Amino acid sequence: MKKVLLIIGTAVVHIGLIICADKLTHVKRKGALCANTASYPPAPEVRFRDLDGKDVSLSQYKGRVVFVNFWATWCAPCQAEIPWLIEMQQKYPSKGFTILGVDVDYEGNTVVSAYAARERFNVGGQELPVNYPILRGRDAVADKFGGLLGYPTSFLISRDDKVTKEIKWPISYQELTQVIECQL
Numbered sequence: 001m002k003k004v005l006l007i008i009g010t011a012v013v014h015i016g017l018i019i020c021a022d023k024l025t026h027v028k029r030k031g032a033l034c035a036n037t038a039s040y041p042p043a044p045e046v047r048f049r050d051l052d053g054k055d056v057s058l059s060q061y062k063g064r065v066v067f068v069n070f071w072a073t074w075c076a077p078c079q080a081e082i083p084w085l086i087e088m089q090q091k092y093p094s095k096g097f098t099i100l101g102v103d104v105d106y107e108g109n110t111v112v113s114a115y116a117a118r119e120r121f122n123v124g125g126q127e128l129p130v131n132y133p134i135l136r137g138r139d140a141v142a143d144k145f146g147g148l149l150g151y152p153t154s155f156l157i158s159r160d161d162k163v164t165k166e167i168k169w170p171i172s173y174q175e176l177t178q179v180i181e182c183q184l
Contacts, residue, residue, distance in 0.1 A: 040162035043155075044144035048102060048135035051113045056135055058100075058157070065092075065183045066157040067099045070137065070148055073115045074105070077169040078152040082130060083121040084173050088180060089132045090123075095184040096159065099132035102141070104151065109136065158183050 043066075048056045058066070069085060071078035089099050103112050116134050120127035142148045145155055149168070156165040156179055165179050 038162075040158070040164050043157045043161045043163050046137075046141050046144050048100070048137050048141065050133065050135055051109050051116065053109070056100075056133070059161075061098055061100070061157075062161050063159055064096045064098050065159055065180070067097070067154055067180065068102060068145070068157065069099060069152055069154040070102045070104055070142060070145075071152045072103060072105050073107075073112060075151045079121075081152055081169065081171075081176075083123045083128075084176060086121055086123050086128055086131050088177070092180065092184060097180065097184060101130060101132055101134045102137035103134055104137055104142070104148075112136065156180065156183060 043058055046058045048058075050056050058068070067085070067088075069081075071082075085099050085101070088097070105112055112134065116130055120129055122128075145163070146166075152169050154167040155163050156167065158164050164183060167176070167179065
């Protein structure tokens, strides 16, 4: 009897945690998302390295809406959202939008470069490569964003250099589109 109660209690706690996690990671209504950005925290001052080893600073994108996406080549949810990101990078560049794909793999640039060169993603029936900058980031960079609990994790940065949203998987295409469009 005690084992049954323990199992039921554990299940109830897990369900509660799942509900809380769901509420914390889902996007709120559009009105709340598109509020004035004055109260949001400033984007951190970070430097990444591109796949050629050159420094890229987040500040060089000031004035644009930037979607900083932390991902890894081995991460299945990361791969699932890449076609959406490719589509959004195609759709919104004229509106001042940029995606920065920040790879967190511990392998060297050779592995990540080879992955970027060979992988194609189904976007509207076409097999397309990643069309946004792929940068390298380690724990120190992630820590400046407040740390990461899993992948993918993304941060939306407004034109006025404020972090307006942290987005953790899972998120729907519609929610992601809404989050981005309200900043454009």
